[in-house]
Amino acid sequence: QVKLAESGGGSVQAGGSLRLSCKAVNYDSYSTNYCVGWWRQASGKEREGVAGLHNDIEASVAESVKGRFTISIDKAKNTVYLQMNALEPEDTAMYYCVSDVLCHNSDYFLRSKGVNRDWGQGTQVTVSS
Numbered sequence: 070q071v072k073l074a075e076s077g078g079g080s081v082q083a084g085g086s087l088r089l090s091c092k093a094v095n096y097d098s099y100s101t102n103y104c105v106g107w108w109r110q111a112s113g114k115e116r117e118g119v120a121g122l123h124n125d126i127e128a129s130v131a132e133s134v135k136g137r138f139t140i141s142i143d144k145a146k147n148t149v150y151l152q153m154n155a156l157e158p159e160d161t162a163m164y165y166c167v168s169d170v171l172c173h174n175s176d177y178f179l180r181s182k183g184v185n186r187d188w189g190q191g192t193q194v195t196v197s198s
Contacts, residue, residue, distance in 0.1 A: 073166040078192030089151040091166030104172030109162035118179030129175035
């Protein structure tokens with residue numbers, strides 16, 4: 070089981086930036102269909118995929134954050150990042166780091182809840198207008 074630890078959340082005004090980090094432990098670097106990335110859940114809403122990486126290379130981001138959010142990975146540190154710029158109040162949510170070892174591609178990671186994913190505890194992002 071992969072253990073995921075998020076950090077970097079906080080409160081920011083609209084237009085500001087935050088960078089989330091996710092440290093992965095027991096990460097299977099030999100998996101051939103591995104995805105890692107970010108989902109979020111706003112109060113009273115369903116969870117949604119935000120950004121994902123497939124096999125550390127192929128990336129996808131949700132349409133709602135395209136052009137503002139970027140996902141990246143530092144393989145030496147087993148850490149995934151989510152750089153969030155031009156934040157909007159609608160981005161307010163709990164952000165979760167998620168991994169999936171049965172992941173076809175990064176688009177699948179965003180659109181499907183998967184079968185047996187590992188989730189971090191989450192980090193809160195609050196954007197005020």
